[in-house]
Each structure stands twice: as structure tokens, then as C-alpha cells.
Amino acid sequence: MKYYPLFLDVTKYKCLVLGAGGVARRKISALLKAEPLEIIVIDPFLPEEDFMRAFFDEYGFNPRVSYCQRNFCPKDLEQVRLAFAATDSSEVNGDFLKICTENNIFCNAVESPERGDFIVPAHLDYDSLIFALSSSGVSPAFTKALKEDLNNWVLKGYVPFLRLLQILRPLILDNVEEKKRAELFRALAAKDFREEIMALIELKKFHELHRKLAQILPQSVVSKIDDKEITMLKKNKEENVC
Numbered sequence: 742m743k744y745y746p747l748f749l750d751v752t753k754y755k756c757l758v759l760g761a762g763g764v765a766r767r768k769i770s771a772l773l774k775a776e777p778l779e780i781i782v783i784d785p786f787l788p789e790e791d792f793m794r795a796f797f798d799e800y801g802f803n804p805r806v807s808y809c810q811r812n813f814c815p816k817d818l819e820q821v822r823l824a825f826a827a828t829d830s831s832e833v834n835g836d837f838l839k840i841c842t843e844n845n846i847f848c849n850a851v852e853s854p855e856r857g858d859f860i861v862p863a864h865l866d867y868d869s870l871i872f873a874l875s876s877s878g879v880s881p882a883f884t885k886a887l888k889e890d891l892n893n894w895v896l897k898g899y900v901p902f903l904r905l906l907q908i909l910r911p912l913i914l915d916n917v918e919e920k921k922r923a924e925l926f927r928a929l930a931a932k933d934f935r936e937e938i939m940a941l942i943e944l945k946k947f948h949e950l951h952r953k954l955a956q957i958l959p960q961s962v963v964s965k966i967d968d969k970e971i972t973m974l975k976k977n978k979e980e981n982v983c
């Protein structure tokens with residue numbers, strides 16, 4: 742394994758991004774989702790209003806981001822825990838990485854990842870469930886495509902399935918005696934059954950879905966399933982997309 746995967750709590754971190762181009766803005770936007778203390782962006786060539794306009798147009802206003810149109814100086818790294826060398830100059834990025842290393846600051850290098858301490862994975866977040874994906878730098882385009890496939894798969898399959906469980910759980914709790922419940926919940930979540938259910942929801946075959954559920958659920962539960970709720974399992978507009 743070329744990289745050690747971990748999930749960082751950055752809420753107490755001051756972060757610094759050198760360079761304010763398109764790639765830097767993408768790194769900043771992902772970092773902001775984890776609510777770092779602050780992000781300082783330094784770029785001597787891009788006027789502040791151009792950066793702010795570009796950033797806010799793409800990702801919206803965020804008070805955690807501050808911008809300096811000037812050259813970087815080592816003093817800027819005081820209190821910084823995480824850094825990104827995001828300029829288009831290999832030399833500038835190299836010098837910056839060196840200073841970060843001397844100061845024990847983890848630094849990402851957007852244009853020469855092998856020189857940095859970490860790479861940024863593609864990610865999907867559904868509240869507390871987070872997927873982070875990496876090709877170890879082999880193909881970021883593939884990582885992005887895989888993320889999109891996974892997102893479709895999760896939203897098509899698991900999110901509607903969880904909505905179904907949300908409908909069924911109280912009915913089972915109310916109508917099935919305690920010692921039989923765990924067995925039923927496990928049967929509903931079992932791989933083969935779950936996959937058939939997910940496929941029926943995806944195809945909107947709600948009548949068959951009802952029949953399939955009746956194979957394992959007692960009549961006392963099946964008779965109380967609200968058909969209108971069942972037809973809402975697969976909403977046209979998914980709200981959980983990040």
C-alpha cells in the first residue's frame with residue numbers, strides 16, 4: 742500500500758494554500774466541508790477580488806477563507822498544521838514543500854504528488870458515512886469516474902433501501918414479538934434478499950416488491966405497509982448528493 746488512509750479532524754487546524762488557481766480552489770472547497778479553523782490563501786499574481794469572485798461563484802461565500810495577494814514568507818506558516826503547494830511552478834512548490842518539511846507541516850503537492858506528504862482522495866459524504874477513494878495517483882480521472890459510479894450505486898440502491906427499512910422498522914417493532922425481530926431484521930438486510938429488493942425499487946416494481954416482502958414478513962406487518970410510502974422510495978430528486 743503506497744499511502745496510509747486516514748480521516749483527519751481539521752476543526753482546530755490553521756491551513757495554508759499556496760497558489761489560488763483552479764486546483765487550489767478545488768482543494769479549498771473540499772477542506773472547507775470539514776470546517777477547519779481557517780484557511781489562508783497566498784498568491785502574488787491574482788488580485789483578491791478575482792480570487793473571491795471565482796471561488797464564491799463556484800463554491801459560495803465562506804468566512805473561514807482569507808486571501809493575501811503577496812509573496813509567501815516562512816512566517817506565514819506559524820501555527821499552520823496542513824499545507825497545499827498548489828502553484829503552477831514546480832520550483833515554487835518545491836521550495837514551499839521544503840520549508841513545510843523543516844517545520845513538520847504535512848504538505849500536499851498538486852503538481853508533483855510524489856514530493857508531498859499526502860494526496861487528496863476523491864470523496865463522497867452522506868452525513869457520517871464517508872467514502873474516500875484513491876488510485877494512489879495513478880489516474881485521478883478514473884478516481885473521479887469511480888466516485889460518480891459509486892454515488893449512483895449508493896443513491897440508487899442503498900438510500901432507497903434504507904428508506905424502506907425506515908418504513909418497516911416501526912411496523913415490525915409494533916407487530917412482531919421481540920424474540921423473532923432480530924431474525925427478521927437480519928433476513929431483510931441479508932445480501933441476496935437486499936439486492937433483489939434494491940433492484941425492484943430501482944425498477945419501480947412496487948407490486949412485486951410487496952410480494953417479495955411478504956415472503957419473509959408476517960401478514961400482520963405486510964398488511965400495514967402504506968403503498969403510497971412505497972412508491973416514494975425512489976424519489977426523482979435525490980437530496981443526499983454532495
Ligand SMILES: C[C@@]1(CC(=O)O)C2=NC(=C\c3[nH]c(c(CCC(=O)O)c3CC(=O)O)Cc3[nH]c(c(CC(=O)O)c3CCC(=O)O)/C=C3\N/C(=C\2)[C@@H](CCC(=O)O)[C@]3(C)CC(=O)O)/[C@H]1CCC(=O)O
Pocket residue numbers: 767768771849850851852853854859860861862863864874875876877878879880881882883884885888
Ligand atoms: C480526486 C481529486 C481530488 C481533488 O483534487 O480534490 C484529485 N484529482 C482530481 C481530479 C483531476 N485531477 C487531474 C485531472 C485531469 C485528468 C487526469 O490527469 O487524470 C482530474 C479529473 C478532472 O479534472 O476531471 C489532473 C492531475 N491530478 C494530479 C496530477 C499531477 C500528477 O499526477 O503528477 C494531475 C495532472 C496535471 C497535469 O496534467 O499536468 C494529482 C493528484 N490528483 C489527486 C486528486 C491526487 C490523486 C488522487 C488519486 O489517488 O486518484 C493527486 C495525486 C495529488 C493531489 O492533488 O492530492 C480530484 C477529483 C475530484 C472529484 O472527486 O470530483
Ligand SMILES: NC(=O)c1ccc[n+]([C@@H]2O[C@H](COP(=O)([O-])OP(=O)(O)OC[C@H]3O[C@@H](n4cnc5c(N)ncnc54)[C@H](O)[C@@H]3O)[C@@H](O)[C@H]2O)c1
Pocket residue numbers: 759760761762763764765783784785786787812813827828829830833850851852881
Ligand atoms: N492535483 C490535481 O488534481 C491537478 C489537476 C490539474 C492540474 N494540476 C497541476 O496543478 C498545477 C496548478 O493547476 P491550476 O489549474 O490550479 O493552475 P492555475 O494556473 O489556475 O493556478 C496556478 C496559480 O499559482 C499561482 N502562482 C504562481 N507562482 C506563485 C507563487 N510564487 N506564489 C503563489 N502563487 C503562485 C498563479 O498566480 C496561479 O494563480 C498545475 O501545475 C497543474 O499541472 C493538478
